Amino acid sequence: MEKLSIIKIGGNIIEDETSLHAFLKLFSNLEGKKILVHGGGKRATHIANKLGIESKMVNGRRITDAETLEIITMVYGGLINKNMVAKLQALQVDAIGLTGADINSIQSEKRPVKEIDFGFVGDVKKVASNSIDKLIKAGFTPVFCAITHDGKGQLLNTNADTIASTIAVGMSKTYDTSIYYCFELNGVLRDFNDKNSVVKNIDTTSYKELLDAKIITDGMIPKIDNCFDALNNGVSKVHIGNTSMLTKENDNFTTITL
Numbered sequence: 001m002e003k004l005s006i007i008k009i010g011g012n013i014i015e016d017e018t019s020l021h022a023f024l025k026l027f028s029n030l031e032g033k034k035i036l037v038h039g040g041g042k043r044a045t046h047i048a049n050k051l052g053i054e055s056k057m058v059n060g061r062r063i064t065d066a067e068t069l070e071i072i073t074m075v076y077g078g079l080i081n082k083n084m085v086a087k088l089q090a091l092q093v094d095a096i097g098l099t100g101a102d103i104n105s106i107q108s109e110k111r112p113v114k115e116i117d118f119g120f121v122g123d124v125k126k127v128a129s130n131s132i133d134k135l136i137k138a139g140f141t142p143v144f145c146a147i148t149h150d151g152k153g154q155l156l157n158t159n160a161d162t163i164a165s166t167i168a169v170g171m172s173k174t175y176d177t178s179i180y181y182c183f184e185l186n187g188v189l190r191d192f193n194d195k196n197s198v199v200k201n202i203d204t205t206s207y208k209e210l211l212d213a214k215i216i217t218d219g220m221i222p223k224i225d226n227c228f229d230a231l232n233n234g235v236s237k238v239h240i241g242n243t244s245m246l247t248k249e250n251d252n253f254t255t256i257t258l
Protein backbone atom coordinates (compact mmCIF):
# COMPACT_ATOMS: atom_id res chain seq x y z
CA MET A 1 0.00 0.00 0.00
CA GLU A 2 1.16 3.54 -0.72
CA LYS A 3 2.06 5.64 2.35
CA LEU A 4 0.01 8.62 3.55
CA SER A 5 1.09 10.93 6.39
CA ILE A 6 -1.46 12.87 8.41
CA ILE A 7 0.11 15.68 10.39
CA LYS A 8 -1.76 17.55 13.11
CA ILE A 9 -0.44 20.75 14.63
CA GLY A 10 -1.68 22.20 17.87
CA GLY A 11 -2.51 25.70 18.96
CA ASN A 12 0.83 26.57 20.58
CA ILE A 13 2.73 26.09 17.31
CA ILE A 14 0.18 28.14 15.40
CA GLU A 15 0.57 31.00 17.90
CA ASP A 16 4.33 31.25 17.42
CA GLU A 17 5.21 32.74 14.01
CA THR A 18 8.77 31.28 14.00
CA SER A 19 7.64 27.76 15.01
CA LEU A 20 4.80 27.88 12.48
CA HIS A 21 7.10 28.89 9.65
CA ALA A 22 9.66 26.23 10.59
CA PHE A 23 6.90 23.62 10.71
CA LEU A 24 5.42 24.61 7.34
CA LYS A 25 8.87 24.38 5.77
CA LEU A 26 9.31 20.85 7.17
CA PHE A 27 5.80 19.95 6.01
CA SER A 28 6.50 21.26 2.51
CA ASN A 29 9.64 19.10 2.30
CA LEU A 30 7.89 15.97 3.50
CA GLU A 31 7.92 13.37 0.76
CA GLY A 32 4.86 11.42 -0.32
CA LYS A 33 1.14 12.02 0.02
CA LYS A 34 0.13 14.10 3.02
CA ILE A 35 -2.75 15.84 4.79
CA LEU A 36 -2.48 18.67 7.32
CA VAL A 37 -4.94 19.11 10.20
CA HIS A 38 -4.70 22.19 12.38
CA GLY A 39 -6.20 23.22 15.70
CA GLY A 40 -6.23 26.77 16.96
CA GLY A 41 -8.07 26.60 20.25
CA LYS A 42 -5.72 29.13 21.81
CA ARG A 43 -6.43 31.77 19.14
CA ALA A 44 -10.20 31.18 19.42
CA THR A 45 -10.01 31.73 23.20
CA HIS A 46 -7.93 34.88 22.69
CA ILE A 47 -10.33 36.39 20.14
CA ALA A 48 -13.38 35.40 22.20
CA ASN A 49 -11.78 37.21 25.18
CA LYS A 50 -11.27 40.33 23.09
CA LEU A 51 -14.97 40.24 22.21
CA GLY A 52 -15.90 39.81 25.86
CA ILE A 53 -17.00 36.19 25.42
CA GLU A 54 -15.92 33.73 28.07
CA SER A 55 -14.47 30.37 26.92
CA LYS A 56 -15.49 27.24 28.78
CA MET A 57 -13.67 23.93 28.36
CA VAL A 58 -14.90 20.64 29.85
CA ASN A 59 -12.74 17.48 29.50
CA GLY A 60 -10.61 19.32 26.95
CA ARG A 61 -13.63 20.19 24.80
CA ARG A 62 -15.01 23.69 24.18
CA ILE A 63 -18.60 24.42 25.19
CA THR A 64 -19.75 25.88 21.89
CA ASP A 65 -22.83 28.11 22.06
CA ALA A 66 -24.12 29.94 18.96
CA GLU A 67 -21.84 32.95 19.53
CA THR A 68 -18.78 30.73 20.08
CA LEU A 69 -19.62 28.78 16.92
CA GLU A 70 -19.48 32.06 14.97
CA ILE A 71 -16.05 32.80 16.45
CA ILE A 72 -14.58 29.37 15.79
CA THR A 73 -15.95 29.40 12.22
CA MET A 74 -14.19 32.71 11.57
CA VAL A 75 -10.99 31.76 13.40
CA TYR A 76 -10.51 28.10 12.34
CA GLY A 77 -12.19 28.12 8.91
CA GLY A 78 -11.07 31.62 7.95
CA LEU A 79 -8.15 33.25 9.71
CA ILE A 80 -5.99 30.23 10.52
CA ASN A 81 -6.92 27.94 7.63
CA LYS A 82 -6.56 30.53 4.87
CA ASN A 83 -3.29 31.91 6.26
CA MET A 84 -1.90 28.41 6.45
CA VAL A 85 -2.93 27.68 2.86
CA ALA A 86 -1.35 30.95 1.64
CA LYS A 87 1.90 30.16 3.47
CA LEU A 88 1.96 26.65 1.99
CA GLN A 89 1.31 28.02 -1.50
CA ALA A 90 4.35 30.27 -0.98
CA LEU A 91 6.32 27.08 -0.27
CA GLN A 92 5.07 25.51 -3.54
CA VAL A 93 2.60 23.16 -1.83
CA ASP A 94 -0.67 23.13 -3.77
CA ALA A 95 -2.78 23.28 -0.60
CA ILE A 96 -6.57 23.40 -0.44
CA GLY A 97 -8.22 24.48 2.82
CA LEU A 98 -11.28 22.56 3.97
CA THR A 99 -13.86 22.28 6.70
CA GLY A 100 -15.73 19.00 7.01
CA ALA A 101 -18.60 20.59 5.05
CA ASP A 102 -16.40 21.07 1.97
CA ILE A 103 -16.92 18.17 -0.46
CA ASN A 104 -18.96 16.67 2.42
CA SER A 105 -15.65 15.39 3.76
CA ILE A 106 -16.52 14.96 7.45
CA GLN A 107 -20.08 14.49 8.70
CA SER A 108 -20.72 14.54 12.41
CA GLU A 109 -23.66 14.59 14.77
CA LYS A 110 -24.30 17.11 17.50
CA ARG A 111 -23.13 15.61 20.77
CA PRO A 112 -26.22 14.48 22.72
CA VAL A 113 -26.85 16.38 25.96
CA LYS A 114 -26.07 14.20 28.98
CA GLU A 115 -24.60 15.70 32.17
CA ILE A 116 -23.07 18.45 30.06
CA ASP A 117 -24.50 20.37 27.13
CA PHE A 118 -21.52 20.95 24.82
CA GLY A 119 -23.68 22.96 22.41
CA PHE A 120 -22.56 22.91 18.77
CA VAL A 121 -19.91 20.21 19.20
CA GLY A 122 -19.91 17.38 16.67
CA ASP A 123 -18.88 13.73 17.05
CA VAL A 124 -17.63 12.38 13.73
CA LYS A 125 -19.91 9.87 11.98
CA LYS A 126 -18.53 9.58 8.46
CA VAL A 127 -15.38 10.55 6.58
CA ALA A 128 -15.69 10.74 2.77
CA SER A 129 -12.33 9.12 2.18
CA ASN A 130 -12.99 8.61 -1.57
CA SER A 131 -13.64 12.33 -2.08
CA ILE A 132 -10.57 13.30 -0.04
CA ASP A 133 -8.54 10.81 -2.08
CA LYS A 134 -9.74 12.45 -5.32
CA LEU A 135 -8.13 15.71 -4.15
CA ILE A 136 -4.91 13.93 -3.18
CA LYS A 137 -4.75 12.02 -6.47
CA ALA A 138 -5.32 15.30 -8.34
CA GLY A 139 -2.15 16.60 -6.68
CA PHE A 140 -3.70 18.82 -4.00
CA THR A 141 -2.69 18.79 -0.32
CA PRO A 142 -5.77 19.02 1.91
CA VAL A 143 -5.56 21.30 4.97
CA PHE A 144 -8.38 20.61 7.43
CA CYS A 145 -9.56 22.83 10.26
CA ALA A 146 -11.53 21.73 13.32
CA ILE A 147 -15.00 22.18 11.82
CA THR A 148 -17.44 19.48 10.67
CA HIS A 149 -21.11 19.55 9.60
CA ASP A 150 -24.25 17.51 10.23
CA GLY A 151 -25.38 17.26 6.59
CA LYS A 152 -28.45 19.38 7.37
CA GLY A 153 -26.76 22.75 7.14
CA GLN A 154 -25.32 22.98 10.63
CA LEU A 155 -21.59 23.52 11.20
CA LEU A 156 -20.18 21.85 14.33
CA ASN A 157 -16.98 22.27 16.34
CA THR A 158 -14.87 19.08 16.48
CA ASN A 159 -11.54 18.67 18.26
CA ALA A 160 -8.65 18.74 15.79
CA ASP A 161 -6.96 15.62 17.26
CA THR A 162 -10.19 13.71 16.61
CA ILE A 163 -10.39 15.11 13.07
CA ALA A 164 -6.85 13.80 12.43
CA SER A 165 -7.55 10.32 13.81
CA THR A 166 -10.91 9.87 12.06
CA ILE A 167 -9.55 11.03 8.69
CA ALA A 168 -6.62 8.64 9.21
CA VAL A 169 -9.00 5.75 9.93
CA GLY A 170 -11.01 6.55 6.78
CA MET A 171 -7.90 6.83 4.60
CA SER A 172 -6.33 3.64 6.02
CA LYS A 173 -8.58 1.53 3.74
CA THR A 174 -6.62 2.87 0.77
CA TYR A 175 -3.25 3.89 2.25
CA ASP A 176 -0.67 2.74 4.76
CA THR A 177 -1.48 5.66 7.07
CA SER A 178 0.61 7.29 9.81
CA ILE A 179 -0.40 10.12 12.13
CA TYR A 180 2.06 12.65 13.54
CA TYR A 181 0.64 14.71 16.41
CA CYS A 182 2.98 17.72 16.56
CA PHE A 183 2.98 20.03 19.56
CA GLU A 184 5.45 22.25 21.41
CA LEU A 185 7.03 19.52 23.56
CA ASN A 186 9.36 16.67 22.50
CA GLY A 187 6.76 14.01 23.22
CA VAL A 188 4.95 12.53 26.20
CA LEU A 189 7.20 13.43 29.15
CA ARG A 190 7.83 11.30 32.23
CA ASP A 191 8.92 14.38 34.16
CA PHE A 192 7.34 17.66 33.12
CA ASN A 193 10.38 19.60 34.39
CA ASP A 194 12.73 17.64 32.15
CA LYS A 195 11.92 18.38 28.52
CA ASN A 196 14.08 15.44 27.41
CA SER A 197 12.37 12.79 29.56
CA VAL A 198 10.42 11.51 26.57
CA VAL A 199 8.55 8.22 27.00
CA LYS A 200 9.57 6.62 23.70
CA ASN A 201 6.88 3.97 23.55
CA ILE A 202 3.43 3.78 25.10
CA ASP A 203 1.17 0.75 24.76
CA THR A 204 -2.17 0.02 26.44
CA THR A 205 -0.49 -1.40 29.56
CA SER A 206 2.04 1.40 30.08
CA TYR A 207 -0.67 3.99 29.28
CA LYS A 208 -2.68 2.74 32.24
CA GLU A 209 0.39 2.94 34.47
CA LEU A 210 1.18 6.49 33.31
CA LEU A 211 -2.44 7.52 33.92
CA ASP A 212 -2.48 5.97 37.41
CA ALA A 213 0.80 7.75 38.24
CA LYS A 214 -0.77 11.02 36.98
CA ILE A 215 2.12 11.45 34.57
CA ILE A 216 -0.34 11.80 31.71
CA THR A 217 -2.97 14.45 32.42
CA ASP A 218 -5.15 17.17 30.81
CA GLY A 219 -5.20 17.42 27.01
CA MET A 220 -2.82 14.48 26.67
CA ILE A 221 -5.53 12.02 27.81
CA PRO A 222 -8.00 12.59 24.91
CA LYS A 223 -5.02 12.84 22.53
CA ILE A 224 -3.76 9.36 23.46
CA ASP A 225 -7.31 7.97 23.48
CA ASN A 226 -7.54 9.19 19.86
CA CYS A 227 -4.25 7.44 19.09
CA PHE A 228 -5.57 4.09 20.36
CA ASP A 229 -8.85 4.56 18.44
CA ALA A 230 -6.84 5.10 15.27
CA LEU A 231 -4.57 2.07 15.84
CA ASN A 232 -7.58 -0.14 16.64
CA ASN A 233 -9.18 0.87 13.35
CA GLY A 234 -6.53 0.34 10.72
CA VAL A 235 -3.98 3.15 11.16
CA SER A 236 -0.41 1.79 10.98
CA LYS A 237 1.59 4.21 13.10
CA VAL A 238 0.94 7.04 15.54
CA HIS A 239 3.59 9.42 16.90
CA ILE A 240 3.48 12.37 19.30
CA GLY A 241 6.28 14.91 19.40
CA ASN A 242 7.89 18.12 18.32
CA THR A 243 7.66 19.16 14.66
CA SER A 244 11.27 18.06 14.16
CA MET A 245 10.08 14.43 14.37
CA LEU A 246 9.18 14.96 10.70
CA THR A 247 12.91 14.93 9.94
CA LYS A 248 15.00 11.78 9.87
CA GLU A 249 17.55 13.30 12.32
CA ASN A 250 15.20 13.35 15.32
CA ASP A 251 14.21 10.06 16.93
CA ASN A 252 13.36 11.50 20.35
CA PHE A 253 9.55 11.35 20.27
CA THR A 254 6.73 9.14 21.50
CA THR A 255 5.33 6.25 19.48
CA ILE A 256 1.99 4.77 20.50
CA THR A 257 1.41 1.05 19.93
CA LEU A 258 -1.41 -1.29 20.94
Ligand SMILES: Nc1ncnc2c1ncn2[C@@H]1O[C@H](COP(=O)(O)OP(=O)(O)O)[C@@H](O)[C@H]1O
Binding pocket: 009, 010, 011, 012, 039, 182, 183, 184, 185, 187, 188, 189, 190, 215, 216, 217, 218, 219, 220, 221, 223
Ligand atom coordinates in the same frame (compact mmCIF):
# COMPACT_ATOMS: atom_id res chain seq x y z
N1 LIG B 1 3.09 13.60 30.36
C1 LIG B 1 2.84 14.62 29.54
N2 LIG B 1 3.73 14.95 28.57
C2 LIG B 1 3.52 15.98 27.74
N3 LIG B 1 2.41 16.75 27.77
C3 LIG B 1 1.48 16.47 28.69
C4 LIG B 1 1.64 15.39 29.60
N4 LIG B 1 0.55 15.35 30.41
C5 LIG B 1 -0.23 16.36 30.05
N5 LIG B 1 0.28 17.05 29.01
C6 LIG B 1 -0.34 18.22 28.40
O1 LIG B 1 -0.89 17.88 27.15
C7 LIG B 1 -0.84 19.04 26.32
C8 LIG B 1 -0.99 18.65 24.87
O2 LIG B 1 -2.30 18.35 24.54
P1 LIG B 1 -3.31 19.43 23.93
O3 LIG B 1 -3.71 20.38 24.99
O4 LIG B 1 -4.38 18.66 23.26
O5 LIG B 1 -2.37 20.22 22.93
P2 LIG B 1 -2.39 20.50 21.36
O6 LIG B 1 -3.82 20.55 20.93
O7 LIG B 1 -1.68 21.80 21.28
O8 LIG B 1 -1.64 19.40 20.73
C9 LIG B 1 0.51 19.64 26.66
O9 LIG B 1 0.57 21.01 26.35
C10 LIG B 1 0.64 19.37 28.14
O10 LIG B 1 0.23 20.46 28.90
Ligand SMILES: CC(=O)N[C@@H](CCC(=O)OP(=O)(O)O)C(=O)O
Binding pocket: 009, 010, 011, 012, 038, 039, 040, 041, 042, 044, 060, 061, 062, 072, 121, 122, 146, 157, 158, 159, 160, 161
Ligand atom coordinates in the same frame (compact mmCIF):
# COMPACT_ATOMS: atom_id res chain seq x y z
C1 LIG C 1 -14.80 20.69 20.46
C2 LIG C 1 -13.48 21.35 20.67
O1 LIG C 1 -13.01 21.43 21.79
N1 LIG C 1 -12.85 21.82 19.60
C3 LIG C 1 -11.58 22.48 19.64
C4 LIG C 1 -11.09 22.64 18.21
C5 LIG C 1 -9.74 23.30 18.09
C6 LIG C 1 -8.62 22.44 18.57
O2 LIG C 1 -8.73 21.22 18.71
O3 LIG C 1 -7.45 23.15 18.72
P1 LIG C 1 -6.08 22.64 19.38
O4 LIG C 1 -5.65 21.42 18.65
O5 LIG C 1 -5.19 23.78 19.16
O6 LIG C 1 -6.35 22.36 20.84
C7 LIG C 1 -11.69 23.86 20.32
O7 LIG C 1 -12.58 24.64 19.95
O8 LIG C 1 -10.81 24.19 21.14
